[in-house]
Amino acid sequence: MNSKSYLVILTTEMKYEHTANKRNPFLFFLIAYLILFAVSLNNGFFWDTTHLASLQAWWYYDNNFKYFFLPTGIDSGHPSFFAMLLALMWKMFGVRVPVGHILMLPFIILMIREVTEICKYYFKSRFPYVAALVLFNPIILGQATLVSPDIVLFGFFFFTLNGILDNSKLKILIGALVLGAISMRGMMCVAYLCLFAVLRQGLSFKSIIRFALIFSPGILVVIAFLSLHYAHSGWIGYHANSPWADSFDSAGIKGFARNIVVFSFRMVDMGMVFIWIFMGIAIISRMKGSIALSKRTTELLLLWILCFLVSVLLQFFYRHSLLHRYLLPLIAITTFVFCSLAEEGLTLKQFKRVWLLSLVGLLSGNLWVFPDPIAKGWDATLAHLPYYKLRKEALHFIKAENIPLGKVNGGFPYNLTGKCIDLNSDTTTFSKLPPEQSPYVLYSNISNDYTDEQLNSFKKDWISLKVFGGWPVRFVLYKNPSL
Numbered sequence: 001m002n003s004k005s006y007l008v009i010l011t012t013e014m015k016y017e018h019t020a021n022k023r024n025p026f027l028f029f030l031i032a033y034l035i036l037f038a039v040s041l042n043n044g045f046f047w048d049t050t051h052l053a054s055l056q057a058w059w060y061y062d063n064n065f066k067y068f069f070l071p072t073g074i075d076s077g078h079p080s081f082f083a084m085l086l087a088l089m090w091k092m093f094g095v096r097v098p099v100g101h102i103l104m105l106p107f108i109i110l111m112i113r114e115v116t117e118i119c120k121y122y123f124k125s126r127f128p129y130v131a132a133l134v135l136f137n138p139i140i141l142g143q144a145t146l147v148s149p150d151i152v153l154f155g156f157f158f159f160t161l162n163g164i165l166d167n168s169k170l171k172i173l174i175g176a177l178v179l180g181a182i183s184m185r186g187m188m189c190v191a192y193l194c195l196f197a198v199l200r201q202g203l204s205f206k207s208i209i210r211f212a213l214i215f216s217p218g219i220l221v222v223i224a225f226l227s228l229h230y231a232h233s234g235w236i237g238y239h240a241n242s243p244w245a246d247s248f249d250s251a252g253i254k255g256f257a258r259n260i261v262v263f264s265f266r267m268v269d270m271g272m273v274f275i276w277i278f279m280g281i282a283i284i285s286r287m288k289g290s291i292a293l294s295k296r297t298t299e300l301l302l303l304w305i306l307c308f309l310v311s312v313l314l315q316f317f318y319r320h321s322l323l324h325r326y327l328l329p330l331i332a333i334t335t336f337v338f339c340s341l342a343e344e345g346l347t348l349k350q351f352k353r354v355w356l357l358s359l360v361g362l363l364s365g366n367l368w369v370f371p372d373p374i375a376k377g378w379d380a381t382l383a384h385l386p387y388y389k390l391r392k393e394a395l396h397f398i399k400a401e402n403i404p405l406g407k408v409n410g411g412f413p414y415n416l417t418g419k420c421i422d423l424n425s426d427t428t429t430f431s432k433l434p435p436e437q438s439p440y441v442l443y444s445n446i447s448n449d450y451t452d453e454q455l456n457s458f459k460k461d462w463i464s465l466k467v468f469g470g471w472p473v474r475f476v477l478y479k480n481p482s483l
Contacts, residue, residue, distance in 0.1 A: 025128040029112045029135050033144060037105060040145035041098050043388045044421040047379035050413050051076065053100065053147045054420050056083030061090050069232050077237045078183040079225050082149040095423050100147035108144055111135075111155035115332075118158055121165050122296055122336065123343065129355045130339045134332050138270040138365040139324045139380040146379060150325045153179065153186045157329050160189070161303075164197045169214050172197070176218025181225070184237065185311065185326060190218045192310035196303050249319045259316040266327055267334065270368060270381060274361020279338035282346055282354045297340040304333045324380035369472040372455055375448040383472040387414075387446050390468045394442060394475040397466055407431055408477075409438035411447025440465075441478045 045054040055074050059067075060083060070080055086100055093099045115134050119127035134140070143150050156178040163171025176193070179186035197211045212219075230236050251259055268276055293301070307330050315321040343351055366382040378384040391414050398408060409415075410430040418426030431438045435454055443450065443458055450458075462478040469475060 024116075025131060026112060026116050029116065029131065030109065032136075033108055033112060036141065036144055037101065037108070039385070041101050043101075043145065043385075044097055044423070045100075045413075046146055046384065046387070046421075047413050049146045049148050049379075050416050050420050052078070052149055053083060053086055054423070056080050057086040057090065058419070060084050060087035061095070069229065072233070075233065077229070077235070078149075079181050079221075081181045082152060082183075086147065097423055104144075104147055104151060107152045107155050110159065111140075111151060114155060114158035114162055117162050118165065119336075121162070122300070123339065126339075126343060126348070126351065129352070130336065132359060133275065133335050133339065133355070133362060136359065136363060137272070137331065137335070138362070138382060139328060139331065139377075141366070141382050142378075142380045142384065143325055143328075145382070145385065148325075148379075149182055150328065153182050153189065154328050154332075156182070156186070157189050157193075158332075160193050161196075164193065164200070172211075172214045173217055176215045177221060178218075180218035180221035187222045188311040189329065190215060190222060192303075192306040194219075195306050195310070199302060199306075200299060251317055251319050255319055256316055259318075259322055262322050263312070263316070263327075266322055266324055267331065269365070269377075270324065271362040271365025272331065272334075274364070275335060275338055275358045278354050278357045278361070279342045282350070283338070283341045285345075294340070294344055297337065297344070300333060300337045300340055304330065304337055307333055324377040367472070369445075372445050373452045376445075378446050384446065386469055386473045387444070390473055390475050391444075394444075394466075394468045394477065397468070398440075398442070398477065401465075403440060405430055407438065408440040408442050409433065409435045410442045411444065411449035414442070414444060414446065436480075439480050439483045441480070442475060443478060444473065444475045446473055 051074065056070055059070055059074060060080075065084070065087070069075070086103060089099050089103050090096075093102075112135060116127070116131050119131040119134070123130045140154065143154075156175050160172055160175025160179060162168070163173075163175055176190050179189045179193075194211055194215045197215075198207050201207045226236055312322075312327065312330055315326065339355075342354055346354065368381070369383055370376050378387070395405075398405060405428045408430055413421070415430040417429060418424045430442075431440075435441050435450065436457075441458060441462070443455075458476070458478050461481060463481055465477045465479050467474060467476050
């Protein structure tokens with residue numbers, strides 16, 4: 001390439017960068033999320049939000065905030081300020097499903113803004129492309145349709161990180177405070193973000209003291225809550241009689257090895273594999289034997305390592321704790337690292353090609369539905385959206401057929417009461433008997449509760465009375481042939 005041709009290319013890219021910097025993709029992302037908001041506005045509570053939002057909020061609402069700590073049966077060990085906020089919204093605007101989704105809207109907008117800003121900081125004119133890969137990840141899109149405290153965590157994770165990058169003491173202080181109050185995973189975010197801030201400026205006594213003071217409100221919230229909770233309940237995180245105790249059983253050596261496999265799968269699931277493939281190929285093809293990393297890539301890798309060591313690695317020691325939403329910050333940072341490496345070796349045209357392939361592949365993650373025996377994170381994909389209508393159709397059919405709900409076995413999360421899911425006055429419960437002893441079973445591929453043996457028995461031996469839906473979500477009402 002002669003000097004004249006190179007000058008033309010460089011001038012073209014500089015003009016593009018100048019134009020791109022004037023554009024703000026925030027509006028585009030906002031419109032996309034507002035459409036998603038409108039679609040899910042009347043959807044009831046789903047997956048873990050039935051517990052972390054609805055059941056806990058009902059406790060505060062019904063008791064007029066008389067108690068701070070939750071009863072043992074619904075206490076997950078996390079701070080419950082999010083549930084308190086939801087209950088307060090119900091007091092102000094009525095107990096209606098849309099109220100919870102409206103509560104989420106400011107946090108969704110905050111998340112969009114903070115992701116956009118951090119991408120602008122690291123990627124300059126190419127920031128819209130990187131922001132799209134983060135904001136259109138199926139895991140985030142799925143969570144954004146729910147009344148989910150994890151959206152709050154995700155938004156304030158980036159809010160705090162932006163505070164570190166912008167050297168804003170106020171943003172760090174507020175961000176750490178919210179993260180420490182939202183969940184135990186938020187507490188871990190406070191820990192590794194504080195470490196990142198210190199190491200980014202050089203490990204010195206001055207930087208340690210400086211950031212310890214700035215992060216201190218969040219740290220104090222963590223210490224205060226855990227101390228008071230232990231004094232009140234006698235446990236931190238979980239206890240032997242907790243409904244979630246099985247998830248916190250020791251994984252052991254075999255379980256630890258299994259969790260490595262599960263973690264690896266989570267990192268490529270929901271379309272993420274295409275980012276690994278296309279970005280990886282681009283990176284390898286442009287390396288040309290050089291392994292020198294830029295300051296930006298080195299900094300992002302430092303953040304990735306700290307996030308993994310402080311927040312993720314601990315989960316390897318438990319049986320069932322590597323859920324998709326638990327890995328949201330790490331997955332976003334992974335996307336940043338890939339984009340940083342790819343951008344440094346590619347022209348704008350090449351980068352855009354790789355980006356488009358990665359984005360299309362990523363969005364296809366919303367179409368990934370595995371066979372029934374494979375557990376799926378339905379709260380981490382838009383594929384779950386047909387569930388709400390199908391669940392109501394199935395319940396309406398059961399009622400029309402005069403089948404008492406107490407004789408029907410159901411799986412989580414649709415086996416909870418209408419009061420919990422739809423915020424109505426229906427407190428009728430499903431059968432508490434095991435499936436084999438229940439006259440009926442309402443099965444949905446949404447539920448991960450049934451064993452492979454039970455699923456095979458339903459299909460081969462039980463009577464299928466009615467099927468609702470098909471792909472990606474279906475419900476089947478089975479009748480027990482022996483009862």
